[in-house]
Amino acid sequence: MDIATIIGIIIGMGAISGGIYVAAVNAGAGVMGFISGSSFLIVFGGMAASLSVAFPMPELAKLFTAISVVFRGGAIKLSPFVDEAVRVSEIGRKGARELESGLGTIKNPFFRDGAQMVVDGYSLEEMTEILETRIEYREIREKSQADLLKTMGVMAPAWGMIGTLIGLVIMLSGFGGEEGGGTEALGVGMSAALITTFYGAVFANLFFLPMAAKFQQRITYTSSLQAMLIEATRLIHQRKHPLIVREKLNSFIPPKEWKRD
Numbered sequence: 001m002d003i004a005t006i007i008g009i010i011i012g013m014g015a016i017s018g019g020i021y022v023a024a025v026n027a028g029a030g031v032m033g034f035i036s037g038s039s040f041l042i043v044f045g046g047m048a049a050s051l052s053v054a055f056p057m058p059e060l061a062k063l064f065t066a067i068s069v070v071f072r073g074g075a076i077k078l079s080p081f082v083d084e085a086v087r088v089s090e091i092g093r094k095g096a097r098e099l100e101s102g103l104g105t106i107k108n109p110f111f112r113d114g115a116q117m118v119v120d121g122y123s124l125e126e127m128t129e130i131l132e133t134r135i136e137y138r139e140i141r142e143k144s145q146a147d148l149l150k151t152m153g154v155m156a157p158a159w160g161m162i163g164t165l166i167g168l169v170i171m172l173s174g175f176g177g178e179e180g181g182g183t184e185a186l187g188v189g190m191s192a193a194l195i196t197t198f199y200g201a202v203f204a205n206l207f208f209l210p211m212a213a214k215f216q217q218r219i220t221y222t223s224s225l226q227a228m229l230i231e232a233t234r235l236i237h238q239r240k241h242p243l244i245v246r247e248k249l250n251s252f253i254p255p256k257e258w259k260r261d
Contacts, residue, residue, distance in 0.1 A: 012206045039196040046159035066145035079257040082249045085232035089245040092236040114233030146215040153208035160200020167193025228252040
């Protein structure tokens with residue numbers, strides 16, 4: 001699990017709940033007014049409808065996968081992969097047979113596929129083109145999932161505003177005299193008008209937009225890692241000395257993480 005995501009959500013919900021409680025106590029009001037099933041229905045029902053219009057069903061099916069990626073913990077450093085690339089380069093210098101026998105020890109599937117191409121005798125240009133194409137289309141696939149979360153972040157406040165308009169209509173109808181509903185309808189309308197906007201803003205800015213940003217960060221990290229592994233595979237293909245492999249791959253990581261031995 002990604003601890004930062006969990007902590008951020010807990011802090012955000014705690015700050016909102018605490019602020020609501022303190023403000024309600026100071027005003028002598030209750031906090032139950034912030035719970036509204038109709039407002040929740042307007043925001044999430046409308047947002048689901050917008051997503052269905054904006055994306056095809058196969059893309060919508062990936063929504064929970066995208067959310068799980070955000071909460072899933074993952075490697076945040078590239079430096080451990082430098083050590084693995086150096087180790088594989090030492091094996092590769094001994095010959096294709098030795099490299100083939102060591103494929104099972106390569107944990108990263110992208111790197112393992114690259115090493116397999118070296119064993120299978122792909123040319124340097126063919127191997128590089130295939131691996132770069134894999135990066136390109138993986139980014140396209142994952143970007144569509146990030147767009148799902150981003151669209152939810154955009155649509156939630158929009159449907160909150162629609163709920164506000166609905167609430168205002170109900171509120172104004174409360175001034176309609178005998179059939180208007182009086183002050184009771186006025187209170188219901190005011191609540192719907194404000195709470196739906198509140199729900200839309202909270203869910204957009206605490207959940208969906210931050211999730212989209214973190215998902216995009218994961219895409220960038222994975223692309224950087226795979227670009228480094230392509231370079232490692234190229235160096236193995238050329239049977240470069242492990243020291244050269246280490247120094248070239250150090251270029252992909254911050255200087256404080258450089259590997260020297």
